[in-house]
Amino acid sequence: MGRVRRTEPPRLPAATRPRLLTALLAVLVLTGTTAASCGGEESPVAVAAAGRTAVAEVIDAPATVTARAAATLTAPADGTLASIRVQPGQRVRRGQVLAVIDSPxxxxxxxxxxxxxxxxxxxxxxxxxxxxxxxxxxxxxxxxxxxxxxxxxxxxxxxxxxxxxxxxxxxxxxxxxxxxxxxxxxxxxxxxxxxxxxxxxxxxxxxxxxxxxxxxxxxxxxxxxxALTLRAPVGGVVQVGGTATSAGVSPESLAGLLGGGVPAALDPAALGVAPAGPPPGVDVAVPVGGLVTAGTPVLTVVDTGQLGLLAEVDETDVLLVRAGLAATVELDAVPGAWYEATVRSVDVLPTTSARGGVGYRVRLLLGAGRFGEGEAAPTPRPGMNAVVRLQVREATDAITVPASAVFTADGRDVVWVVRGGRAERAPVTVGVQGEDLVQIVRGVRLGDRIVVRGADQVRDGQEVG
Structure with missing residues (x-):
């Protein structure tokens, strides 16, 4: 999934939106958008006055729901699965005995x-x-x-x-x-x-x-x-078999040689390491009495106590993202719902996408979800696809013009300002870039008449009604 960038005004609760629409209508009336006409046909060029309003810049980034930890328990030696002490879907505590391997x-x-x-x-x-x-x-x-x-x-x-x-x-x-x-x-x-x-x-x-x-x-x-007695390394929910992320053997089988224990830095739960499962269509469950070899995945414990998100932000946007930034999230699996999230960290080193672009992983804490009517949304599951909307910048009392008014000329952002009935090119400094509105930091004053439609058809000194 490629990066998606979209800028938009701040998301507001449903109850606030009618008041916002009323305010926007008032702004439109006060700014007095005009369009020259000839023979009753609307001109392609339209003019409006620069207004003052709030604008927010939002970055959309693809993301995946993540669990706090996932650890797969594997057979440390060849033998048989003597017993399983838990059921799939059961919640277990750290250190609880889950299964026993018999290995003569x-x-x-x-x-x-x-x-x-x-x-x-x-x-x-x-x-x-x-x-x-x-x-x-x-x-x-x-x-x-x-x-x-x-x-x-x-x-x-x-x-x-x-x-x-x-x-x-x-x-x-x-x-x-x-x-x-x-x-x-x-x-x-x-x-x-x-x-x-x-x-x-x-x-x-x-x-x-x-x-x-x-x-x-x-x-x-x-x-x-x-290690033939398999214990839960983390608290969480049990599922049979392993995950399809990587293959390997339990490091516990090396613990004696490594000084009596597996270092915390090598904890599979911390690294997210788990042995690979079989091809699609094959049941990963090992039955009681079934043969196992060293490294066979038996059970996986997934800690869903705190769900997170792993998003990928393009290099052109990542410098705007920082820890503590608020975000909203939409899930493919829960249409119509939105979830709260907070940026936890931004990776220093980049990743390269399949298309060759450069992005940076952003980790977020996932909060509660709601539907538009306020009804609580269901809790997601790890691995679900999502879109994270990061509100990276906001200006609450900014001079703004429609995004369509700004264009590039000679390497600079410019707008057409109408003075004395004629268009003049005015270089501007752009601030927060919303989906429909753009903040103008320098170059335009409140009330200036700006060409907001058909800027590509205007020439310097042209009469504009």
Whole structure:
């Protein structure tokens, strides 16, 4: 949808409009619009006096209704959907258990990781003996490499670039911590081999590296098992399956390796990230007892506590938009209703439309809606299309002329002013630009007679009645 710009006088309540119409009629009578005639036919040129009235400039921008947050819960490992504790459409609270995944593979990996961790701790307490220190270090490195490779592969399955890169960064940081310990162990082993250090120092350094690697592998397996119980990350309304915005796996499955939890900046609810659903026409619901793989969307929680709008404003208009600006909204799904809205923020970086134009995203808070008779309008749903009307400028007591009176000549805005019965070109400075009226800041005085129709047919010095 391309940008739509429309300027119009301020929207007033229905009860005020009859009084406004009466006032406008009075203005028309006082300004005395005239039209020269010949043989009873109306002339294409018309003249009216510049008046004083209120005028507002409004920008129309396409928009979409947005939820405050949306988080999709995915299976952290291969298995079956053991149970679902909620119904679609049910409102849930944050932390509430929604579903449980049964994964024998994840349980077995946890058992093996626990045994490896216990063995590493026992070896550290017992001193580990002499043994093949270099071989032990190489084995520890191979196990660590496998752990980090599996974590990177899981992160790579997330299609959202921001979330994927952030998770991969966390994996790299965890690997760097291990590598620092492994380097210390390697230095100690080499010192023993050169005969410049005692065996206990090398064994201790190697045991530290082994314990760190084993602990990280155990944390990953433990967190994966814990994540088999799917809990609501935000309060909201439940729907089955995921959304069609992006694909990926639950970052909770990496939480152990990433230091015991998913950072707030990586929260899918904050980033709006959710795994992709199947093609159209396929039910996204996973039945109880159905097979799931790591990353399968199970449920999505949508927080509709505060709806918003994401609008796109053209670069030619965005400098007029600021936080706190009031707006009115019309929805395609609710004809005849209008909603209140307030600008929350304006993006600094632009977006490029499919047509190649440059626009900026504007985020708004969506308020209540009303029909013309005052009846409350229904609450919209996320994803609905809308048109936002941003009242960017207003002049309450301005000298105005009809928009048709202003034209461009030699790169300047000008009007035809009638003095002594003849037209004179007068450069003007335009202020607020309404749909029908334009504020003249400089160049025209109140009561000046202006050509308001047929300006393209007037020449300098021409007699105008």
């Amino acid at each position: 593979q994840a349980q077995e990996r946890l058992r093996q990781a626990k045994e490896a961790l216990d063995a590493a701790k026992r070896a550290g307490r017992g001193g580990g003996g002499g043994g093949d220190l270099s071989g032990g270090l190489r084995g520890t490195d191979r196990a660590a490499d496998e752990t980090y490779a599996a974590a990177r592969a899981a992160a790579a399955r997330i299609s959202d670039r921001e979330l994927r890169e952030a998770l991969l960064l966390q994996v790299r940081q965890a690997q760097q911590r291990y590598q620092a310990a492994a380097r210390a162990a390697d230095r100690a082993v080499r010192a023993v081999q050169r005969g410049v250090s005692n065996l206990n120092a090398a064994v201790g350094a190697l045991a530290t590296a082994q314990r760190l690697q084993a602990q990280q592998a155990y944390d990953l397996a433990r967190t994966t098992v814990d």
